[in-house]
Amino acid sequence: MTLDSSTISPIDLAEKSSFFDSLKENPYFSAGFGLVGIGAGLSILKRGTSLGYTLCQKRFTVSLEVVSRDKSYEWILKWINSHLKQKARHISVETFFQKNDKNQRVSTSFSFAPSIGVHFFKYKNDWIRAERTRESMVDRNTGSPVETLKLTALGTKTNVFQDMLLQARQSALSEQSGKTLIYHAGLGGDWGLFGWPKDKRPFKSVVLDNxxxxxxxxxxxEFLNSSKWYYDRGIPYRRGYLLYGPPGCGKTSFITALAAAIEHDIAILNLSDRSLTDDRLNVLFAKAPLNSVILLEDIDAAFGSRDIVKNNPTAFQGYSPLTLSGLLNALDGVASSEGRIVMMTTNYVERLDPALIRPGRVDVKQFIGYATKSQIYRMFMNFYPQTDSELASKFSEKLSNLNKNMSSAQIQGFLMLFKNEPYLALENCVSYFNK
Structure with a gap:
């Protein structure tokens, strides 16, 4: 059935018109309709503003996020603080203790950084918005909460951030100039700094045999300058050294001075660590800090010879879950890293498994024994550089005639008793070592 306008009576139209007129005159309806309209308008305005801000942010700004796990995180925080100067109202502090090179007294210094929140600073001609946030998740290596620093600038090019990172890196490295960094293995597969950067030890300060x-x-x-030679011949580009001999003869001290001489840092691996597994060791070797020497001290304490284990299966129970096979694979397995220098030390070379110190894993084996007459002479001259060499000759002659095994540490300990008195050192050396 079809209806048209001719079927609606004038009375019905009049009733509908009067109904709408009554709604218009009703104050409650008018107010409610107005509130709905205002709410809808504000919602549309809010959404439009949000979309406009997002669009502007995508089209007209560029951002950089730096996570606290990244090495540049601390660099950029310190660098930003130098640009904020006194303008920042919320800052965090880190306390440092350092020795004065002249009087060796310990002094305290403070390093400030922008705290959690939003900060603004000007770099060249650009205003930068820096937002530092902190998460509830904790970094396994440092035990500190994971943080993120987000930098935002107007424009579409990232050159401003590249310049900032380069300057932050240069500023951080200038503080470490002339220092040797010591790394240790964290709980995960990453390395972390151990203690403060150490002054580089002079190479001549460690006296070994001629x-x-x-x-x-x-x-x-020669190894560091021969990478192309290795690659051209398909030889794995890595080098291993074993220093062995009695305790106190200068093995570790020499490695510290050697790292400084070749401008390398030191990454220490404790193979007796109960949390060190084969997989974790492989990751640590692969992610070792660049330009560093991996140091495995007292390697005999981590593994025994397979002959000993064969005769006594329980000889090394309770040691770390790391296996000898895992260490061998990390040193020269398929997945082992290239361009690596590994230095091992031991006091008991006879306890080491032959597979561990074969060529390819250990390329250079060097015995470092008790002090010889030549070493004693040079140690005396190092302590008293202004002294007549004849006095040093008499000192070395006296100790050599005792026919006793003396380590460098023992002789150094004796000379420390007479820091500025070479004649007293010569006079008392025989009685001291004959005790």
Missing amino acids: GIAENIKNDIK
């Missing part, structure tokens, strides 16, 4: 120190240093320098 030619040993120079030969090892020259060998490493």
